Amino acid sequence: MNQDIYVIIEHLQGQVADISYITLAAARDLAQETGGKVLGVLLGQNAQELASTLAADSILYADHPALAEFTSDAYQKTVASLIGENEPRAVLFGNTSIGADVASVLSARLSLPLVSSCVKTSGGKLTSQICGGKIMAESELAETTTLITVIPGGYKPESGQSETAPEVILFDAPALDDLRVTLKGYIEPEAGDVDISKESILIAIGRGIQTEDNIELAEELAKFLGGTVCSSRPIVDQGWLPTSRLVGKSGQTVKPKLYLALGISGAPEHVEGMAESEVIVAVNMDPNAPIFDIATYGVEFDFFDLIDPLLEQVEEAKEG
Amino acid sequence: MAKIVAIVKMVPDLVEELEINEAGTGLDRDWLRLIINEFDNHAIEQAILLKERDAGEVTVIAPDAEGVEDMLFTTAAKGADRMIKLAGDLEEGANNHALARAFAEAAKPYQPDLILTGVQANDDLDGPVGPLVAEYLGMPYVGYISGVTIEGNKAIVRKEYPGGLIGEMEVTLPAVLGIQAGEEPPRYVAISKVRQMMKTAEIDEQEISELNPNGGVIAKRMYLPEAAKRAEMIEGDEEEIAAKLVAIFKKAGAL
Ligand SMILES: Cc1cc2nc3c(=O)[nH]c(=O)nc-3n(C[C@H](O)[C@H](O)[C@H](O)COP(=O)(O)OP(=O)(O)OC[C@H]3O[C@@H](n4cnc5c(N)ncnc54)[C@H](O)[C@@H]3O)c2cc1C
Ligand SMILES: Nc1ncnc2c1ncn2[C@@H]1O[C@H](COP(=O)(O)O)[C@@H](O)[C@H]1O
Numbered sequence: 001m002n003q004d005i006y007v008i009i010e011h012l013q014g015q016v017a018d019i020s021y022i023t024l025a026a027a028r029d030l031a032q033e034t035g036g037k038v039l040g041v042l043l044g045q046n047a048q049e050l051a052s053t054l055a056a057d058s059i060l061y062a063d064h065p066a067l068a069e070f071t072s073d074a075y076q077k078t079v080a081s082l083i084g085e086n087e088p089r090a091v092l093f094g095n096t097s098i099g100a101d102v103a104s105v106l107s108a109r110l111s112l113p114l115v116s117s118c119v120k121t122s123g124g125k126l127t128s129q130i131c132g133g134k135i136m137a138e139s140e141l142a143e144t145t146t147l148i149t150v151i152p153g154g155y156k157p158e159s160g161q162s163e164t165a166p167e168v169i170l171f172d173a174p175a176l177d178d179l180r181v182t183l184k185g186y187i188e189p190e191a192g193d194v195d196i197s198k199e200s201i202l203i204a205i206g207r208g209i210q211t212e213d214n215i216e217l218a219e220e221l222a223k224f225l226g227g228t229v230c231s232s233r234p235i236v237d238q239g240w241l242p243t244s245r246l247v248g249k250s251g252q253t254v255k256p257k258l259y260l261a262l263g264i265s266g267a268p269e270h271v272e273g274m275a276e277s278e279v280i281v282a283v284n285m286d287p288n289a290p291i292f293d294i295a296t297y298g299v300e301f302d303f304f305d306l307i308d309p310l311l312e313q314v315e316e317a318k319e320g
Numbered sequence: 321m322a323k324i325v326a327i328v329k330m331v332p333d334l335v336e337e338l339e340i341n342e343a344g345t346g347l348d349r350d351w352l353r354l355i356i357n358e359f360d361n362h363a364i365e366q367a368i369l370l371k372e373r374d375a376g377e378v379t380v381i382a383p384d385a386e387g388v389e390d391m392l393f394t395t396a397a398k399g400a401d402r403m404i405k406l407a408g409d410l411e412e413g414a415n416n417h418a419l420a421r422a423f424a425e426a427a428k429p430y431q432p433d434l435i436l437t438g439v440q441a442n443d444d445l446d447g448p449v450g451p452l453v454a455e456y457l458g459m460p461y462v463g464y465i466s467g468v469t470i471e472g473n474k475a476i477v478r479k480e481y482p483g484g485l486i487g488e489m490e491v492t493l494p495a496v497l498g499i500q501a502g503e504e505p506p507r508y509v510a511i512s513k514v515r516q517m518m519k520t521a522e523i524d525e526q527e528i529s530e531l532n533p534n535g536g537v538i539a540k541r542m543y544l545p546e547a548a549k550r551a552e553m554i555e556g557d558e559e560e561i562a563a564k565l566v567a568i569f570k571k572a573g574a575l
Contacts, residue, residue: 104447108455189484298551
């Protein structure tokens with residue numbers, strides 16, 4: 001085993017994902033501890049130029065038609081053979097639709113330990129965020145190559161970007177035939193009636209709103225404030241709002257002047273889509289709700305006791 | 321006829337206050353209220369939908385935990401054909417690697433065409449269960465799924481990417497899928513129907529032969545996040561809070 005830290009670079013439709021820059025920054029922190037290099041692992045077809053912005057000591061690149069777009073089977077095979085040959089100290093993945101499909105499978109295939117949902121790697125301490133952001137768990141690198149999945153929150157994407165293109169080293173993908181997973185194509189999201197990523201005032205509702213009928217209350221507030229209603233995932237999964245209104249990891253990233261979060265706990269998957277809002281106001285009954293850790297202003301209160309006086313006063317202020 | 325296995329587990333209810341055990345290395349299980357993992361519930365819904373569409377058979381497997389029988393009877397009321405509870409020394413060392421090995425063992429005899437499980441659970445520290453089960457059974461895995469159609473020996477699945485983008489993938493069966501959302505929201509079943517199942521349906525209890533946690537992480541320390549960057553809390557009765565919020569909205573340019 002050597003002391004190098006590998007980062008599996010994610011790209012989709014020709015673009016490097018932000019999580020990969022974040023993961024490169026986490027890898028740099030870890031490499032400072034191990035004394036090794038940071039190596040990006042890029043898989044693709046004619047995708048070499050994607051390496052140019054990556055803050056890594058070098059990039060290991062495999063070019064193969066089966067790697068043109070992400071599929072779990074081909075990525076797993078390629079990364080497995082690379083780890084087997086080089087035995088790095090750690091391999092970092094985004095805890096995403098791409099990284100999570102690969103990291104766990106390889107943990108079982110190669111009998112290597114896996115630490116998931118890691119936000120910070122400073123001082124060799126791996127800090128994971130679990131239970132919707134309510135619990136932090138600290139662990140360490142194991143004696144063998146350690147697999148780690150990274151979530152946003154601890155590092156900024158800019159720290160993983162570089163002006164100077166790193167050196168690219170080619171490596172051969174293993175035989176990639178008999179693949180059991182293939183991509184048929186992409187289905188682009190339907191355009192919604194509004195683009196919440198461009199709105200400056202957002203009224204966001206979560207499971208705390210309890211019923212579909214109560215969305216009206218948020219709509220009314222939004223009307224007075226000149227804002228738009230958006231939501232956390234459970235609201236969309238219930239079919240109460242369209243996917244175009246979803247904020248977070250699987251939805252939109254928003255950056256409004258004002259983000260009013262009503263009955264949202266602040267799970268990491270939600271927070272990654274709204275943490276950069278200018279002013280965040282959170283209303284939640286639970287004093288330990290993680291949303292209070294990132295909000296500018298917090299109101300520990302029952303939404304249903306607050307909404308009537310709030311609507312009244314907001315209406316008055318609007319008219320007055 | 322597709323044979324479908326849904327793998328589910330109970331997780332901490334995050335609305336409750338969570339506490340750390342005395343050793344400082346795990347959750348204090350004595351005070352935990354458990355509920356079904358949200359995404360496992362979606363996996364169950366997807367399994368039942370597939371059964372209704374393609375005349376399949378659904379087996380649900382869950383490790384023993386407080387409330388697991390109620391949960392399993394609920395799935396029976398929804399249409400599951402067989403319920404299995406895995407029993408063993410699940411208190412310590414039952415990380416997802418250990419559970420996944422036990423799930424794989426338990427699922428094998430049913431020769432599933434498709435194994436569905438939630439894409440992740442809130443207490444996963446050593447990765448989600450689904451991909452581990454897949455590898456232990458030598459099956460392909462795809463996660464972040466929000467739609468499944470079976471066509472012969474293949475499944476056509478909708479894999480979610482950020483921003484609502486979908487990758488349509490073809491997966492050779494048998495396979496394991498990590499379900500993010502079922503095609504429909506999890507259905508509601510009347511409590512009377514669940515009670516009926518408690519009288520008529522049976523849960524098959526199976527002993528886990530060996531818990532092998534290798535590959536899982538050992539947390540050196542667990543703690544509640546430090547309240548370092550806490551929000552400025554707004555106090556008062558509802559009228560006072562409303563007034564203060566109006567001032568904040570004005571300052572933020574919303575009024
Ligand atoms: C792969 C993956 C991707 C995901 N992507 C996203 C995503 O893009 N966006 C997203 O939001 N989530 C996403 N999630 C889900 C995420 O993990 C959480 O489950 C979700 O964000 C929780 O939504 P919530 O805060 O509305 O609900 P909960 O976590 O249930 O929180 C509800 C909150 O409301 C409070 N509350 C209840 N009643 C009241 C009341 N009367 N007054 C005030 N407060 C009240 C409660 O105290 C609680 O804190 C994803 C999950 C996975 C696994
Ligand atoms: N839709 C559902 N699917 C599966 N299990 C459920 C569902 N709703 C509730 N349960 C479980 O059934 C038990 C009783 O739930 P409740 O009636 O909400 O107290 C708990 O163990 C829940 O986790």
